[in-house]
Amino acid sequence: MPIKPLTEEDIATEFSRAHIVIIDDDPTNRVLLRNVCEKLGIGIIDEAEDGVVALELVTRFQPDLILLDIRMPRMDGLELMRQLRANPAFDRLSILVQTGLQSEDDRVKCFNLGATDVVSRPFHLSELKARITAHLRSAISSRVLFDFRNRIQAHIEITHSFLDAILPTQETVDSLSNSYGLRLSSVYRPHDEIGGDLWSLRALDDQHLALVLIDASAHGLAGAINALRVDCLVQEYHEEMHDPGVFLNKLDAAMAKISFGQLFAGAFAMTYNRVTGQVRFAGSGIPSPYLVRNGKIDELKTRGLPLGSGVVALTTAQTIMEVGSTMVLYSDGWSESITEEPLSILDRANFNHHDLAETLAPEGGLIDDMTLITLQRREDHGL
Amino acid sequence: MAFKFRREGKDLAIYISGVLTFHQHKEGEQLVYQITTLVDNGEVDVVRMNFAEVLRMDSHWLGVLIRILRRVKEKQASFVIEKPNKDICKLFDIVELNRIAEIRP
Numbered sequence: 009m010p011i012k013p014l015t016e017e018d019i020a021t022e023f024s025r026a027h028i029v030i031i032d033d034d035p036t037n038r039v040l041l042r043n044v045c046e047k048l049g050i051g052i053i054d055e056a057e058d059g060v061v062a063l064e065l066v067t068r069f070q071p072d073l074i075l076l077d078i079r080m081p082r083m084d085g086l087e088l089m090r091q092l093r094a095n096p097a098f099d100r101l102s103i104l105v106q107t108g109l110q111s112e113d114d115r116v117k118c119f120n121l122g123a124t125d126v127v128s129r130p131f132h133l134s135e136l137k138a139r140i141t142a143h144l145r146s147a148i149s150s151r152v153l154f155d156f157r158n159r160i161q162a163h164i165e166i167t168h169s170f171l172d173a174i175l176p177t178q179e180t181v182d183s184l185s186n187s188y189g190l191r192l193s194s195v196y197r198p199h200d201e202i203g204g205d206l207w208s209l210r211a212l213d214d215q216h217l218a219l220v221l222i223d224a225s226a227h228g229l230a231g232a233i234n235a236l237r238v239d240c241l242v243q244e245y246h247e248e249m250h251d252p253g254v255f256l257n258k259l260d261a262a263m264a265k266i267s268f269g270q271l272f273a274g275a276f277a278m279t280y281n282r283v284t285g286q287v288r289f290a291g292s293g294i295p296s297p298y299l300v301r302n303g304k305i306d307e308l309k310t311r312g313l314p315l316g317s318g319v320v321a322l323t324t325a326q327t328i329m330e331v332g333s334t335m336v337l338y339s340d341g342w343s344e345s346i347t348e349e350p351l352s353i354l355d356r357a358n359f360n361h362h363d364l365a366e367t368l369a370p371e372g373g374l375i376d377d378m379t380l381i382t383l384q385r386r387e388d389h390g391l
Numbered sequence: 392m393a394f395k396f397r398r399e400g401k402d403l404a405i406y407i408s409g410v411l412t413f414h415q416h417k418e419g420e421q422l423v424y425q426i427t428t429l430v431d432n433g434e435v436d437v438v439r440m441n442f443a444e445v446l447r448m449d450s451h452w453l454g455v456l457i458r459i460l461r462r463v464k465e466k467q468a469s470f471v472i473e474k475p476n477k478d479i480c481k482l483f484d485i486v487e488l489n490r491i492a493e494i495r496p
Contacts, residue, residue, distance in 0.1 A: 223450065225413070225449075225450045225451045225453075225454050226413045226416075226450075226451050227412075227413050227449075228413075230413065230416075231413070270454075272450060272451075272453065272454040272457070273450075274450060274485075274486075292486075293450070293453070293485065293486050294485070295485055296485075311484075311485065311486070311487045312486060312487055313457065313486050313487065313488070313491070314450060314453060314454065314457070314486060316454070317457045317461075318461075319491070340450070340482075340485075375447075376449060
């Protein structure tokens with residue numbers, strides 16, 4: 009159910025389903041309070057004569073609001089509040105303390121122990137009604153929001169699992185790195201709980217490994233959905249990966265055709281030849297990667313509109329990764345989140361570090377989804 | 392973010408301010424709709440987007456610009472982006488937006 013403002017009719021319906029527990033050792037007070045609640049149209053009203061009975065009722069039924077007396081036998085209202093607030097399940101429970109305690113210190117003590125509000129006896133009935141109504145409305149709104157949040161959280165978790173199934177597992181990374189004579193490290197950090205970055209590895213044949221990095225437009229759930237849509241096309245056109253330029257051009261045309269104006273992505277694609285060290289690559293709408301060799305840092309120029317604009321016309325470029333050289337690929341979340349220029353970070357990086365990508369990643373918060381991948385050519389050819 | 396339209400004859404200037412990210416996607420849709428309506432009706436033949444007050448922009452808004460740009464070009468109108476800041480220039484440079492749109496510092 010989508011979230012929307014509650015109407016008076018909704019409130020009346022919610023009141024008829026609401027659950028209140030009256031906790032008071034004085035039967036006369038319980039009758040009085042029950043009458044007030046019934047007049048407000050509250051549907052479920054339970055009573056408890058002390059804190060012990062109340063704790064059992066509240067734990068079992070998780071009511072919306074409790075009306076709590078302080079002085080009671082066996083377990084008083086203060087101890088009940090202490091126990092309830094110690095349990096995170098009752099963080100949102102509204103506790104309206106109704107008490108004969110009049111001093112400021114006593115009232116402050118009630119608030120410090122977690123009371124939502126305190127009303128003094130003797131009651132002014134109209135004030136009591138107004139307070140119960142206000143707290144119940146607040147409890148209902150809080151419940152509606154909480155339920156909505158839980159539903160969204162469930163959607164995010166499911167989408168997260170879809171993305172996780174696409175991203176290379178550490179086992180895949182290790183296995184392909186070994187097979188192709190590479191040392192590969194990566195960092196993938198979404199800006200929100202999930203994001204629109206995506207990368208994948210694919211063995212094309214005994215000699216060639218393909219890597220694709222995608223930065224789909226939007227963040228969060230929308231970004232993740234876009235990334236999943238792009239991944240479907242990556243799978244559709246995977247046979248074109250031997251030629252990264254052709255491959256990305258096909259993705260661009262397909263994205264523009266299926267959803268012009270809603271789906272864009274920066275992308276980098278490359279193939280690596282484990283025997284010769286040749287890298288063939290193309291990229292568009294994404295920062296150019298760097299190739300670090302013999303202490304020199306070269307930018308592998310890739311320029312162009314994001315895929316999905318329908319006018320991308322890339323050609324495949326090539327270079328050689330010598331033994332010991334390192335490629336650094338990243339989505340713009342990295343360059344936007346670091347506080348200095350990428351070149352100065354690479355300039356002082358320790359390229360022998362096993363988790364190189366982790367050492368290059370920013371420690372602070374991100375302003376965009378970030379993927380950072382480092383590929384180093386080892387001395388052996390792999391396989 | 393906020394945007395303000397100013398028309399002089401067939402010249403449309405749009406002054407945009409603030410941060411342009413996915414979180415402003417509704418404003419983006421509104422902007423696309425308003426500009427494309429004017430262009431489709433032949434009411435403007437020059438669209439100038441003034442970025443002097445834009446602080447930051449993400450890839451979603453790049454998509455918004457491309458949609459506007461394509462529609463403007465289809466209608467043989469011209470499209471100019473004025474005064475983008477250094478970071479936004481960097482983004483435009485990466486995507487080579489200058490190849491399809493006039494960008495004035």
